[in-house]
Amino acid sequence: MYTAYKPISKPIQLYKPIYVARESYFSDYMLDASFEKDDEFEFIANADAYSVQDEKELILKHLRTFKTICVKSSLVQEDHKTPLRLGVRDRGIVECCLMKNIRTSYLIRYSSIDEKAYVLSVNQSRDHKDTLPTHYVIRVNKQNNCFYLAHESKLRHYFFPTFRKLVQHPKILEKIQLSRPIARRWITDEDAIWRIDFNELNIEAPAGGFAWWEMKNSPQPVEVNIRKFNTSGEFSLKIDVIKNVRHANLVAFYGLCWDPKANETLIVTEYMSGGDLKTWLEKASSLPTREILNNFCLQISRGMAYLERCNQFHGDLRCKNILVKGELHEALLLKIANYGSAMRNATSNLQRESAPEIFKNQEGTIKSDIWSFAISMTVMWKKGQDAYTGMSFEALKQHMKSNKPYVLMCPPSCPRAYYDNIIQVCLRQQQELRPTFAQLVNVFKRIRDKKAFETADIQSYYNTDLSSAYAPLISVSKRAPPPPPVNALSTKTNTYLYREAPPISPESAPSPTIITEDSSSLYEMVYLPFQQRTQSPQQSTIDTLTNELTDRCFF
Structure with missing residues (x-):
């Protein structure tokens, strides 16, 4: 027999500090260092070693140009209302974080594999056939250097200089329901991401099968399975494989649940009604x-x-x-x-x-x-x-x-x-x-x-x-x-x-x-x-x- 699966806990923080430009700035000696008012930056590090005249400088990544530049701290300020959560690229982790938050909660992250793209991830399924969060690809238009939803035929012609303007635009909200981004200071760990409280599951059959996962303000239909493995290592290896897999033609893994009565570990996955x-x-x-x-x-x-x-x-x-x-x-x-x-x-x-x-x-x-x-x-x-x-x-x-x-x-x-x-x-x-x-x-x-x-x-x-x-x-x-x-x-x-x-x-x-x-x-x-x-x-x-x-x- 094996004990309950206990993954190595790793801290997960979705938020990374985001700065916005107080005013436009044009550099005479380095064009890449120029930017416009309200432009967004990802904080990389302090640049104390390069500071001059006692003015602090920051090393920032310009999110529209993907350039890393050194900026005087007086020219930017931290944005506490940003929808950006650039701390995690992993789509599986992002989906689990969204599903543990309210319906229509959202975030904007880096693409999992395309370093020149962002993704708007929303805790709302596309249609009745699916229960997973939806993902919209955001790219930067090369002509006007603005953000746009690259693969949405009805929205791809709208361009935005900042992410905040994108998620607040009436045309976007008309097609995509957005409530509020995941809390900026919401911190969890990998163990908690994949762990589901047994009390949140309303299992209709003792042997597993269909169940309701009572999530935040929205019950979710799920499939609950009891798996038998020879060793705990064998079980943990399976979990490490399936939790990182996301594809439209593969059943999604939601997490693990420990049944205290039966002393068994339950695998909670996407529910397939047919x-x-x-x-x-x-x-x-x-x-x-x-x-x-x-x-x-x-x-x-x-x-x-x-x-x-x-x-x-x-x-x-x-x-x-x-x-x-x-x-x-x-x-x-x-x-x-x-x-x-x-x-x-x-x-x-x-x-x-x-x-x-x-x-x-x-x-x-x-x-x-x-x-x-x-x-x-x-x-x-x-x-x-x-x-x-x-x-x-x-x-x-x-x-x-x-x-x-x-x-x-x-x-x-x-x-x-x-x-x-x-x-x-x-x-x-x-x-x-x-x-x-x-x-x-x-x-x-x-x-x-x-x-x-x-x-x-x-x-x-x-x-x-x-x-x-x-x-x-x-x-x-x-x-x-x-x-x-x-x-x-x-x-x-x-x-x-x-x-x-x-x-x-x-x-x-x-x-x-x-x-x-x-x-x-x-x-x-x-x-x-x-x-x-x-x-x-x-x-x-x-x-x-x-x-x-x-x-x-x-x-």
Whole structure:
């Protein structure tokens, strides 16, 4: 048995001193040191060593130009009413802080991974399908040097010289409900951020499941799960993984709760009203259209591409761990749950969806998830029925250990080209010959756009650039030995390209400031710690392509 999870407590202070200019100042000898009245600055340090004539100077960061300058203290004053909270970039921590405050509370922070962007984070969900706080990207316009909401079509044409004017403008308040920023002196620690008082939960079933989290002035529907782990280290490792993960297609982790009566630790996560995908399919009156099923595959592959990009693998990807939210088939939102399962011993968690290498007691990788995804796709096309029809689990286990290839029958409802060029490709025995999730995102998007389910051209959709500038993967029949790995995605996962792609020219390279049509302008769909953003010049081609194909809401 293990004891309650006790993370190392780290102090968290969202607020960093913000100064505003008392008056405009123009520097004759250094243009970068000039600024206008009411301009906002982040305090960096005192500049006593550089003070002259007994006048104190401050080292400040000009928030409109991102320049660090030395300013006379008489020219600025501290702003105690600022909405800026620049002490924390981490989106997960920010969301937890907001959810512990009143509805429509907000703050403005630095972007998680883009050093030239800010984010307005509001404790208000986008719509009925989601319960997470909403995030709006703020950039600086290069022409007028003012702030604007970059991805809001109805608001992006409004420009503001200061953040305070932005959050007070009637047009902004008409579209975004803002009450007040999180208290300037609100200080907590990492332990408190992820800890939920048991008395705040109104659990409807003793074994867990749906519950109401009685937050500040607004009850929140949540999911409560009781997890069994072999050791406390195993449990804490899972928590350390899932608490830093934020993506639109991954179930969000809210925190931990200690049940004093049952002496158990409860994991509190986002509530998904539709239940798991397998049960949802079984109960559906008919099989969803192939367009809807392809959209399901696209959503799942997006969430997995994010884990792939973070050098993590799921370890238990199946329809039971894919949750559903929404009512209309076309508008269903799918999110992947239990993505910390890989922290457990994979062989002790064998499932019918497990890859052959897992059955052979080998270490699992993201390519093992590719196999599991293929089995899950088969289950989807069979309306929730078992992929291995008529085969017992023991027989399946023996077959997987025998090194004999097993060919799944194509579901009657699945187009043959779809089955041959996607499902079968993901079921290759050699891990290195399976595609990546980033490539699959590209495939499903092309099928959606071209409505091409029954064409052999699907094989060419593995091209890693929509302009077809990249060479396609070799066909299934040409299984040549892969080249040596080039800086694989992780030290434990060897990932190969069949043919090396040419470098991206500056003209054809997609701009990181452009949001694709598949992106949600109100979501920071992909979260990656800022310190992981910098990439080595020797970065492998496969890693580069993965970064490009993952949806670009990076904030």
